[in-house]
Amino acid sequence: MDAITLLKDDHRTVEALFKRFEKAGDNAFTEKRAVVEKIIEELSIHAAVEEQLFYPVTRATVPDTEDVVLESLEEHHIVKWVLSELETMSPEDERFDAKVTVLIENVRHHVEEEEEEYFPKVRDELGRNALNDLGDAMAAAKRVAPTHPHPRSPDTPPGNLVVGTAAGVVDRVGDTMGGVAQGGVAALGDLIARILGQKKPSVSPRGSSTARSTADTVRAKAAEATDAVIDAATDAQRSAKGTTRKATKSAKRTTRRATKSATRTTRSAARGATKTAKAARTGAKGTVTSATKGVKRTSSTAKRAATTAKRTTRAASSGAKATSTSARKAAKRTTTTAKRAATTTGRTARKAASSTKATAKRTSRA
Numbered sequence: 001m002d003a004i005t006l007l008k009d010d011h012r013t014v015e016a017l018f019k020r021f022e023k024a025g026d027n028a029f030t031e032k033r034a035v036v037e038k039i040i041e042e043l044s045i046h047a048a049v050e051e052q053l054f055y056p057v058t059r060a061t062v063p064d065t066e067d068v069v070l071e072s073l074e075e076h077h078i079v080k081w082v083l084s085e086l087e088t089m090s091p092e093d094e095r096f097d098a099k100v101t102v103l104i105e106n107v108r109h110h111v112e113e114e115e116e117e118y119f120p121k122v123r124d125e126l127g128r129n130a131l132n133d134l135g136d137a138m139a140a141a142k143r144v145a146p147t148h149p150h151p152r153s154p155d156t157p158p159g160n161l162v163v164g165t166a167a168g169v170v171d172r173v174g175d176t177m178g179g180v181a182q183g184g185v186a187a188l189g190d191l192i193a194r195i196l197g198q199k200k201p202s203v204s205p206r207g208s209s210t211a212r213s214t215a216d217t218v219r220a221k222a223a224e225a226t227d228a229v230i231d232a233a234t235d236a237q238r239s240a241k242g243t244t245r246k247a248t249k250s251a252k253r254t255t256r257r258a259t260k261s262a263t264r265t266t267r268s269a270a271r272g273a274t275k276t277a278k279a280a281r282t283g284a285k286g287t288v289t290s291a292t293k294g295v296k297r298t299s300s301t302a303k304r305a306a307t308t309a310k311r312t313t314r315a316a317s318s319g320a321k322a323t324s325t326s327a328r329k330a331a332k333r334t335t336t337t338a339k340r341a342a343t344t345t346g347r348t349a350r351k352a353a354s355s356t357k358a359t360a361k362r363t364s365r366a
């Protein structure tokens, strides 16, 4: 099972319990007690599994997770103290609701940080196979994880592997501390021997058959948990290295392809630029020649136009002179004609006057 899916499922389970608590009435003491018992169990198991497997494995294999793991351990520590206080507190206590409310706020904040910042980093780095291996180990660890909070117990390996597993067995079987203690000591001895590369010490549990059996169970479960952590960490490291190697190869391939493509593009652009420059030079020469011809053409056209204009002026001028001469002649002719007409008219008038006088004289004589 995918490790992150497993943890997210746990988060949804506790969130449903939180909502159930928030909906319960002020005096629903039985309901609130039952819900808090379930919250204690779920969070104790969840925190133990994260601390035994998820945190140490990811801290060892995912870069830049050191700070978030340390912060998460501190948040778990506070949560476990609050859970341990709630275990013995009556729901009728005036501080009960307030304590649960603070617990819920803390866990919601913790879940948000894990899901939004921490888990995506882990998923990117480890990949599906490593997360499945880690998830299987965590699912197995959940079956023997403590169901009650142990805030004074170690929360990092190797201490939490031995003590956490021992506490889990005690929580579940409710048997003698003697057997658990013996099993815990034996498991710790096994772990030390393993780290030092020595043979496991031979230990014979003492006491009742239940105590001896409990000691053996604790020792075996601790060994299983230790193996699970080591296997999961090894797998995750292998997977992370594989992922890094693949990513490096892929990056090199991409770089080579990009370089080739860039070189081709540069060459093609250079060829294009040379062609464009040549075309521009040819085009410019053509334009200059054409412009020169145009200027020459325009110039001769202008000259021709100027000549035509001179001619027109001259023609106009001589036309005007001719018109003037002709007008003067016409005027003279008109004057002469007028004079003649005046003379003729005078003459006719004088003749008429003499004729009138003669007629008058004749008339008076008669």
Ligand SMILES: [Fe+2]
Binding pocket: 047, 050, 072, 110, 114
């Ligand atoms: Fe957590």
